[in-house]
Amino acid sequence: MTEQKTQTRRPGRGADFWTLGAAVIAAVVLAPLLSVLWIAFHPTENIWPHLLSTVLPRYLRSTLELMLGVGVLTAVIGTVTAWLITMYRFPGARLLEHALLFPLAIPAYVGAYALVDFFDFSGAFQVALRGAFGWRSPAEYWFPEVRSQGAAVLVLASAFYPYVYLLTRAAFREQSGGSYEVARALGAGPWGVFFRVGLPLARPAIAAGVSLALMETVADYGTTTHFGVQTLTTGIFTTWLTTGNAGGAAQISGVAMALIVALLLVERAGRRSARFHGSARQARPVERQRLRGWRGGLALLVCALPFALGFVLPVAVMAGHALVRPSSWLAPGLMAALGNTLLTAGGAALLTVGAALFLVYALRMTGRGLPRWILPVTALGYAAPGAVLALGLLVPLAGLDHRLADAVLALTGHDPGLLLTGTAAAIVLAYLVRFFGVAQGAVESAFGRISPNLPLAARSLGRGAGGVLREIYLPMMRGSVATALLVVFVEGVKELPATLLLRPFNFNTLATRVQELASLEQLGDAAPAALLVMAVGLVAVALMARSELR
Numbered sequence: 001m002t003e004q005k006t007q008t009r010r011p012g013r014g015a016d017f018w019t020l021g022a023a024v025i026a027a028v029v030l031a032p033l034l035s036v037l038w039i040a041f042h043p044t045e046n047i048w049p050h051l052l053s054t055v056l057p058r059y060l061r062s063t064l065e066l067m068l069g070v071g072v073l074t075a076v077i078g079t080v081t082a083w084l085i086t087m088y089r090f091p092g093a094r095l096l097e098h099a100l101l102f103p104l105a106i107p108a109y110v111g112a113y114a115l116v117d118f119f120d121f122s123g124a125f126q127v128a129l130r131g132a133f134g135w136r137s138p139a140e141y142w143f144p145e146v147r148s149q150g151a152a153v154l155v156l157a158s159a160f161y162p163y164v165y166l167l168t169r170a171a172f173r174e175q176s177g178g179s180y181e182v183a184r185a186l187g188a189g190p191w192g193v194f195f196r197v198g199l200p201l202a203r204p205a206i207a208a209g210v211s212l213a214l215m216e217t218v219a220d221y222g223t224t225t226h227f228g229v230q231t232l233t234t235g236i237f238t239t240w241l242t243t244g245n246a247g248g249a250a251q252i253s254g255v256a257m258a259l260i261v262a263l264l265l266v267e268r269a270g271r272r273s274a275r276f277h278g279s280a281r282q283a284r285p286v287e288r289q290r291l292r293g294w295r296g297g298l299a300l301l302v303c304a305l306p307f308a309l310g311f312v313l314p315v316a317v318m319a320g321h322a323l324v325r326p327s328s329w330l331a332p333g334l335m336a337a338l339g340n341t342l343l344t345a346g347g348a349a350l351l352t353v354g355a356a357l358f359l360v361y362a363l364r365m366t367g368r369g370l371p372r373w374i375l376p377v378t379a380l381g382y383a384a385p386g387a388v389l390a391l392g393l394l395v396p397l398a399g400l401d402h403r404l405a406d407a408v409l410a411l412t413g414h415d416p417g418l419l420l421t422g423t424a425a426a427i428v429l430a431y432l433v434r435f436f437g438v439a440q441g442a443v444e445s446a447f448g449r450i451s452p453n454l455p456l457a458a459r460s461l462g463r464g465a466g467g468v469l470r471e472i473y474l475p476m477m478r479g480s481v482a483t484a485l486l487v488v489f490v491e492g493v494k495e496l497p498a499t500l501l502l503r504p505f506n507f508n509t510l511a512t513r514v515q516e517l518a519s520l521e522q523l524g525d526a527a528p529a530a531l532l533v534m535a536v537g538l539v540a541v542a543l544m545a546r547s548e549l550r
Contacts, residue, residue, distance in 0.1 A: 033381065101165070221386070236387045378437070394502060438487055493536045
């Protein structure tokens with residue numbers, strides 16, 4: 001409360017400028033979500049009864065089954081690996097402690113293409129099996145169906161378990177080592193310590209991590225499409241692009257958003273509960289126990305398997321294709337896709353972080369001039385699937401484009417064509433809305449770490465609001481701002497559904513190029529673009545691991 005009062009600015013033109021700017025930013029971020037709701041409740045052709053009696057139950061059932069499988073797997077993988085890394089020392093533990101985060105660098109759709117390529121009938125694994133046992137046809141042996149919902153669950157869990165691992169590992173580390181020692185002294189074995197002490201204390205962190213993984217699962221398009229799983233997100237594409245019914249697509253989007261809001265509430269509840277799990281400041285840290293012999297080997301295997309499936313396999317498959325066909329690096333369209341990716345993701349990163357800085361600073365400076373609920377509401381865009389945001393943007397932007405074109409035609413006699421939806425501007429705007437919550441969280445956290453006395457001293461020396469932000473806050477927030485820029489850029493590079501729906505004709509990014517070529521079974525041509533996407537993501541994960549070491 002004291003900080004808010006010290007940051008409050010007297011009413012005036014400056015406060016009005018910051019208030020108005022913050023209101024505009026909030027309106028831009030919220031407009032696509034409100035647009036989806038409006039289209040859903042005011043469709044030009046109401047096909048809701050038809051959806052409800054035909055495809056919607058199938059979409060919803062497949063989505064819920066996918067969520068159940070991914071939720072269970074991510075919870076188990078993330079919790080077990082976090083427990084082993086936190087509590088035990090075994091061969092490779094120090095390396096795996098950070099390597100288990102690396103699957104965050106791999107888009108799930110790239111993992112799907114790699115899994116199918118490696119384990120399919122003509123893939124390297126089954127070819128090796130037939131060669132080893134002398135089999136000649138599929139009738140001579142049984143192998144699980146690769147293009148299936150179960151395989152989709154495995155790929156998505158391998159891509160998203162780091163959310164659970166990261167939060168749960170932090171929860172385990174925050175506990176006092178004394179609580180585990182007391183449990184052992186009372187006769188609890190390794191399993192007893194885990195189930196009676198560790199797991200109950202980490203349950204909120206596990207719930208929060210699983211919720212994040214499930215949000216990404218609901219939003220996924222590339223993986224589910226490749227495995228032929230019909231989810232709510234694929235239903236949005238089908239209803240909108242195949243039947244041309246934006247109202248029906250918006251109604252399916254509403255169902256997807258209802259699932260996302262439920263998950264968001266669970267994640268928020270888990271985050272609130274997690275505050276009670278911190279140990280006292282002087283508490284003894286957890287002392288890792290050494291695992292020897294077969295126990296150490298088993299722990300190594302358990303931690304190495306998800307890392308191998310989520311990171312090693314996609315990188316190895318794509319690198320193998322790129323090495324076999326080095327000419328694919330010179331394929332037409334690759335450099336254009338790289339340039340488009342840098343343009344859209346880079347522009348979105350600058351705009352998103354700049355807008356987040358403006359909004360958070362305006363809220364802190366104007367005090368009561370802006371309602372405090374603006375920040376959590378504007379973060380909802382991150383929880384919305386890219387396909388939902390694309391729908392919420394494209395329909396109103398198309399209407400605005402037509403009105404602008406009519407106005408220009410009436411004034412000049414020249415038809416300018418599409419000004420917004422026909423360019424990369426729509427993609428940049430979608431990225432801004434989608435990842436605004438990420439930038440906002442980093443910026444808000446950085447502001448909170450700066451003492452309010454410093455800006456007060458600058459104001460007493462005659463600096464205005466802009467001067468305080470430029471001369472006091474920004475120099476002290478360079479690291480956090482740079483991190484926010486990097487994270488938004490990486491997320492923009494990996495984003496697929498919104499880019500597919502909003503891109504202009506003959507406009508490819510690295511993500512859409514990978515999806516386009518892989519869907520045509522041209523994985524050799526898709527490999528360079530996939531490797532570039534993974535390299536960008538790996539830089540972000542490496543910086544995260546480096547900050548943890550510090």
